[in-house]
Amino acid sequence: MTHEIELPIPVGDLVGPVIRDLARRSGHDLNRWLDQVHRLGGCREPLRLTGHSTTVDTCTGEVISRYTTKAEPHGQLLIRCGNRRASRCPACAETYRRDTFHLIRSGLLGGDKGVPETVRTHPRVLATLTAPSFGPVHRGPGKDGKTIVCHPRRTDPACFTWHKTGDPRIGQPLDPETYDYTGHVLWNAHAGDLWRRFTIYLRRHMAAAAGLTRKVFNGVVRLSFAKVAEYQARGVVHFHAVIRLDGRSCGTSLAAPPPWATVELLSDAIRSAVAAVRVDAPEYGPLAWGQQIDVATISPGALDHGTALSERAVAGYVAKYATKSAETSGTLDRAVRAHEIPRLHTMGIPDHAVRLIRTAWHLGNALSRPDLAHLRLRDWAHMLGFRGHFSTRSRAYSTTLGALRQARADYRLTQRANHERAFDPDTTLVLAHWKFAGQGYTPGEFALASGLASGPPNDPPPACPSLALVSPDGSDRFEITREEV
Numbered sequence: 001m002t003h004e005i006e007l008p009i010p011v012g013d014l015v016g017p018v019i020r021d022l023a024r025r026s027g028h029d030l031n032r033w034l035d036q037v038h039r040l041g042g043c044r045e046p047l048r049l050t051g052h053s054t055t056v057d058t059c060t061g062e063v064i065s066r067y068t069t070k071a072e073p074h075g076q077l078l079i080r081c082g083n084r085r086a087s088r089c090p091a092c093a094e095t096y097r098r099d100t101f102h103l104i105r106s107g108l109l110g111g112d113k114g115v116p117e118t119v120r121t122h123p124r125v126l127a128t129l130t131a132p133s134f135g136p137v138h139r140g141p142g143k144d145g146k147t148i149v150c151h152p153r154r155t156d157p158a159c160f161t162w163h164k165t166g167d168p169r170i171g172q173p174l175d176p177e178t179y180d181y182t183g184h185v186l187w188n189a190h191a192g193d194l195w196r197r198f199t200i201y202l203r204r205h206m207a208a209a210a211g212l213t214r215k216v217f218n219g220v221v222r223l224s225f226a227k228v229a230e231y232q233a234r235g236v237v238h239f240h241a242v243i244r245l246d247g248r249s250c251g252t253s254l255a256a257p258p259p260w261a262t263v264e265l266l267s268d269a270i271r272s273a274v275a276a277v278r279v280d281a282p283e284y285g286p287l288a289w290g291q292q293i294d295v296a297t298i299s300p301g302a303l304d305h306g307t308a309l310s311e312r313a314v315a316g317y318v319a320k321y322a323t324k325s326a327e328t329s330g331t332l333d334r335a336v337r338a339h340e341i342p343r344l345h346t347m348g349i350p351d352h353a354v355r356l357i358r359t360a361w362h363l364g365n366a367l368s369r370p371d372l373a374h375l376r377l378r379d380w381a382h383m384l385g386f387r388g389h390f391s392t393r394s395r396a397y398s399t400t401l402g403a404l405r406q407a408r409a410d411y412r413l414t415q416r417a418n419h420e421r422a423f424d425p426d427t428t429l430v431l432a433h434w435k436f437a438g439q440g441y442t443p444g445e446f447a448l449a450s451g452l453a454s455g456p457p458n459d460p461p462p463a464c465p466s467l468a469l470v471s472p473d474g475s476d477r478f479e480i481t482r483e484e485v
């Protein structure tokens, strides 16, 4: 008589990757992992790091603490991805939005972060600079939210529909065949240059209006900027910028500007500088700003008055745009790959965005258009040609994002001193080496993390082990704060 011997089936073959992953997370591992996830504050795509850090007493040279990721689950430490874009990570984008809000606000209100309260008396405006038309597009509701009939120009085609907010046709060309796609992409690609030239012209025009040489003007007045880029529905960037006039006097930072440097002088110079700027695009011709320009005075108060905007409204407005990207115009939120170019329609991308991406790809061919190679249009095709920064400030405007991150790290260090051992950053030095080990959760972690509610979105983000950013080229260089992790 023979017995069939039943071989035990490996557990790993019976269970799916989720259960397998969860099974591995038991005991200490699970607790430590839960702790890490809690500190991520809802980050959707955390970075995984391996490495170690050593905290040294700078007076005695004594090693007072060592940390290595070897004891962590998977041997890796999870940290927040720090992505600015809400489409990629809502939790980290929210932190970025708050930081931007505080940066803009401190540049308007002062009394904080090294900016004196007297900045409230300086001339300040919120200027919106737009692109020109590249062909008529379907019109959505006006600024006041009221719908208007879609008839963009007197002579061009019209559709006579009253498009409501959210209508996917808003921003799409009425006649794609005659739309200037090349001009549109080239304009986006030169938007940063147009901005830079505008800031130079603005100083020149103000100096001329005040009857001063540029040298004398620059010696007594400083212009500070804080700007964000926003994509209009038609897929072209425009800029919202807080522009402030400061005086330069020896020994004082952010002194009051001279009495002749008024908000009227500033506003007039913004309009004339915008009208004067030209940037030449190879084989296309001069690119300029559009006719639509908005300059609103910022008033020192909590409420808007007529055409003047309140400081708070401006900070909120600017911060809101800081977490948006080109995807609001229907494009991808990542770089496009060559094999995707023929099948963009099947990826759910609207026709207008498809044409813009293909135009950028075509112009980005280094063999046929070596004159445009410096614009790296293939790398930025998903951004419809724009490769600039979304949120920038001149140095004198207020504090920096880095300084805010440091302030948060310092705050956590102080908080921790009450619970466990913390080190004084003035007398200790942290030596660290980190390597990028991947991004995102494993399937099991994802299932488990999704089940953990991370609190309502408006709660302050909980402390995370470290604040680090992956470099854009994906290499393992990080900005590590001096906080020991």
Ligand SMILES: [Zn+2]
Residues within 6 Å of the ligand: 042, 043, 044, 045, 046, 080, 081, 082, 083, 089, 091, 092, 093
């Ligand atoms: Zn994140």
Ligand SMILES: [Zn+2]
Residues within 6 Å of the ligand: 137, 138, 139, 150, 159, 160, 161, 163, 169
């Ligand atoms: Zn229409």
